[in-house]
Amino acid sequence: MRILAIDTALPAVSACVLDLGAADPLAVETAPMERGHAEELLPLLERVVAAAGGGFGSIGRVAVTVGPGSFTGIRIGLAAGQAIALAVKAPIVGVSTLAALAAPYVLLPYDGVVAAAIDARHGQVYVTAYGPDGRTLLSPRRVGAHEALRALGSGPLRLIGSGAPLLAEEARLAGLEAEVASRAPAPDIAFVARLGLVADPATAPARPLYLKAPDAKPLERPPQDAAAGA
8 A cells, every 4th residue: 555644734844655564755755844835735745746656546545644733734734635535535544743753762662751742832832642662641732841741750751842842941940851852843754654554544534633731640650560561
């Protein structure tokens, strides 16, 4: 199966074409930008699909980032992805930007919490977190940086995304061990594609993910024996 992945939710326009089981995309392009996503997306998609060969008709699935991120950017990507999926009669799945940011680091050995955070401005972040076994410890949410750190527990922390420096500073003030693994403002589009290949269209719909700020609660650390066996 061949998937077309699209991301316009954050400060970039990205797309790639990836074959199931392949190590690298057949074609990929990313254009960092704060504005102008709508004008850039369609020409970029045409270039990527042409470079991959086979045309749009070779696409067997479409994946698109659904947020959190820019309201307008999310809508632009979803509209393009849904139009292409309809035209080629392929299923479409939604991929969280937070999950895609975290994915490269969740795969690496780490005896701590991996957290992806996007700067939501005004001292707030969109954040999610994963344990050493890859399971979700903190569901995606929008909270203040201080509240986010409390919810992440006692560390150690590996932080990814544009919100990582905010959380790292909170960790420093609290005396917790934390490292900023990446400040990437947008996910690697290849990981959007990989997550899209394993996603179930029934449980990963292509619709916007908008987050409100819930009450933050500290993480319950996994039992020591469970963590050791992960």
